[in-house]
Amino acid sequence: MPSTSPIRARLSRRGFLGLSGSALALGALSGCASLAPAPKPHPPIVFVHGNGDTAALWITTAWRFETEGWPADRLFAIDLPYPLARDDDAQAQPGRSSSAEHMAFLKAEVERVMQATGSAQVVLIGNSRGGNAIRNYIRHGGGQRTVSHAILGGTPNHGVWAIPGFREGNEFSGTGPFLSGLNRPRNAAGDEVDGPTRWLTIRSDHNDKFASPDGVWIGRPGQPTFVTAAGPELKGAENVVIAGLDHRETAYSRPAFEAMWRFLTGEAPRRQGIAMQAHPVLQGKITGLGMNPRAPASGNYTNNLPLPGAQLEIYAVGADTGLRQGAPVHQKTVGDDGLWGPFTAESGQAYEFVISAPGYATTHLYRSPFARSSDWVHLRAERLAEAEARQPGSVLVFTRPRGYFDPRRDSLSLDGQATLPGVPTSGTAGASSARLHLPAQAQRAVVGQFNGETVAGRNWPAEAGHLTVLELTY
Structure with missing residues (x-):
């Protein structure tokens, strides 16, 4: 069953690295190096940007991961050539990409990263539409085998709107074939995620323009979208709510990073700021x-x-x-x-x-x-x-x-x-x-x-x- 909790109320637990915060920073004590098992390497992370965006939006998130000790050469980001979704997912449109094209691009990048790093699995972190591609890849592209952890910030998992008969061919329609298929329950509990991948969603409590009950941001002010602030949550995932964040901040902000870090490592980040380099390249x-x-x-x-x-x-x-x-x-x-x-x-x-x-x-x-x-x-x-x-x-x-x-x-x-x-x-x-x-x-x-x-x-x-x-x- 899903859990929904404020970021500051989360319980500390041991993450996939199986290390405490001190071990992440220092490794095993030198005097016990011959007795302790070697720390597991950090898995590669692939960041997936949102609709109309670029890999550049992940710069500060990557800096935060590096500051906490995640190697820079284990951090990757896709840059989708045509990042805008089609008006109708099934109809070709110049300068735009379908959900299938988006998923194929992500799959190719995951395979490239795995080959380059020698890793058997990756972590995927996405914002908004990027989460659609992540879910599609894990569900239909073989990602259940290759993705250990999936983190979705502000992804409209139940649609930007869920209005029967309104633009249902669009990738962001909660009643359309794309999201309806992804949200089909996997078991008697109604889980909407695929295992053995572990899932985290991050959402705002009220300030996400694409998880709004009013249709102002889809050109229908005053009309209900039938989507609420809880729309980005998924049954079967760990669902975190962070008060006041806007749509993009659910992935690119410091509080969102803290939620990601806790989910992956089981520990709070050790540093509040970003470690400076004297000569950034x-x-x-x-x-x-x-x-x-x-x-x-x-x-x-x-x-x-x-x-x-x-x-x-x-x-x-x-x-x-x-x-x-x-x-x-x-x-x-x-x-x-x-x-x-x-x-x-x-x-x-x-x-x-x-x-x-x-x-x-x-x-x-x-x-x-x-x-x-x-x-x-x-x-x-x-x-x-x-x-x-x-x-x-x-x-x-x-x-x-x-x-x-x-x-x-x-x-x-x-x-x-x-x-x-x-x-x-x-x-x-x-x-x-x-x-x-x-x-x-x-x-x-x-x-x-x-x-x-x-x-x-x-x-x-x-x-x-x-x-x-x-x-x-x-």
Whole structure:
């Protein structure tokens, strides 16, 4: 039977490593090394991002695992080329992927990781749609043999909606064939998970936009979805509720990591923060935006395909001003793989990433200093709308990829404004970015603040084809 408990009320137990927290850190005592069995190696973890997202969202989660002693070379993340689900799972749609394609991509990555590491099993951790692929793989793709533990953060296991007759061909319909099949009871107890894999779900108590009883986020405000905040839970899994988290935070936040770590090891994490590296080595790919065949002028659907020929410059900048501190510290024109690195950064140093590519705005991306190395620092070239490019002034984008902005809960501001454009001030949190238009003026610092994290950049002229992005890390 499932168990539902607050994160802080969880009982400590011995996890699959069979080690206490001290043993995880130190191994067997040296004086008893000849008598104690060797510690089991950490199994590989494969992270699976959500709908429309990228592997880059797992950067801070990976840093937390590394800080607690999980080897970096045992951490992997898929980057689905077309991460958006189809409107109808059975109907081909340009630039989108089916549930079967998603599962096949994950299966191939698991097999690659197992071969590369020599491991017989992996741990799968997914957010949102990523959990659909995990469940599908374990149920239909042979994952019962290869997956020891499955962790789903915010996965809409019983649908984003469960309205009979409404878009039932969609992967997120709770009454449609995809989820109905995955949720079919496995036994007399009504379990919805497949063994011997061990399962954990993490959900919010009320603040997940895709586990909401009201249809506002599916274009049907005021109408019931027949889904509740408990929709991500699964019978037969261990189900954890963490108060106040938004949809993405159920996978990418510190509290979600703590739940994952306890589930895998049976112990609480030993450290509260992320261990800093003096010279983080960064790598990633430059991607763009696909053209929408139904509205080519919009050109805005997401993909994770490389953007060959894109040019990148990196500048060290003042953390409080975004002002460049000299010549570029790294330059590259990317090839067919889209890879822009490697680049060795300095601990505590803020950087500006400038992406130039035909058909795109010159994108000035400012980020907080990097705490540790990562191969998932993916950068996306952005486009300006036609009206934005014609209007004198600047366009400033403030984005939080690993969570949403919630003015009721968070302390935030953009260029001194406490109200962010496009971010609801009431109801369930559901906006991860804000887009602010600034009047024409001399170049100056523009600053975004969120719960103590500050990112500073510069205003660049939109009429000259430039766009400023301030990206939060946490």
